[in-house]
Amino acid sequence: MYKVFVNDKPLFLTNQVVKETDFQLFLLESVDIKQIIVKMFQNKIDRAFLYHPDEKEIMHKLKEKMPVVKAGGGLVYNKNGEVLFIFRNGKWDLPKGGIEKGEAIEETAIREVEEETGVTGLKITGKLQKTYHVFKRNGRYKLKITHWYEMKTSFTGMPEGQIEEGIEKVVWMKPEEIKEALKNSYENIKLLFQEEKVIP
Template sequence: MYKVFVNDKPLFLTNKVAKETDFQLFLLESVDIEQLIVKMFNNKIRKAYLYYPDEKEILKKVKEKIPVKKAGGGLVYNKNGDVLFIFRNGKWDLPKGGCDKGEEIEDCSIREVEEETGVQDLIITRKLQKTYHIFKRNGVYRLKITHWFEMTTNFEGTPIPQAEEGIEKVAWLNPEQIKDAMKNSYENIKLLFEEENESKIKI
């Protein structure tokens, strides 16, 4: 099952039919996906399931209905064990961004972290999960698939927010500060920290 966020509301891609309680179920083959997305953006639907019988094919089928934007991002630790955050659009987020044509996803992720925060000397330590969310650009809804990597750095300079990307500040947050930041962050970022929680951070 995949969990796609539409305006921070969950849209599950599933091959199982469950009895509806607090959600609405739609058939992927017949749904007007744009209409469904609009309803979720407008808070008319708060939680939905898209059903398709073949789990291996379900994401491919969604990609046929909505354009995909590939992105890369980093969950970056410094030598003190703090995590690199950006503050944009009134929320705490992790640095990430779209890939250039032909760019390897690892290179994209490192480049985006460097551009958005000014932090350098990044080393990828492991691949994390992908996250999925739908956004609107130039009147078109797109599915953003973000590939996340855990990274480390010995960078000791001052981080610089990329103002032209709307980033207001960059900060290294310790585990206690991360708990507060999660109260004002995105569901996809919370998912990453749930995964990370199993190894390093106790949220």
């Protein structure tokens, strides 16, 4: 099963039908995906399930229905075991950004972390799960697939937020501070921390 976030609300892609009553179930094959997305952005639908019998085909079917944007990002640790966070659009987030032509996704992730935070000397130490969310650009809804990597750095300078990307703050957070920050973050970011088990 995949979780795609639309306006921070979950859209589940599943090959199983569960008998519940508090959500709407649609057939992925025939659904007007834009209609569901608009309703989720308007807060008329809180969560929905898209059903397709073949699990291997589910994500492929969704990609056929909307343009896809590929991005890379990093969950970065320093020598003290602190994690690098950025603050933009009123929420705590992790550095990430879109892939450029001819770039490997790992290169994208490192480049974006460097550009958005000024932190250098990054080494990828592991691959995390991909996250999925829908956003609107130039009047079109697009599916962003972000490839996340765990990274380590021995950087000791002052991180600096990329102003043209609207980043107001860049901070290193101790594990006990992360829990509080995640209360004002995105669902996709929370998923990464559930996977990482960083929080005490």
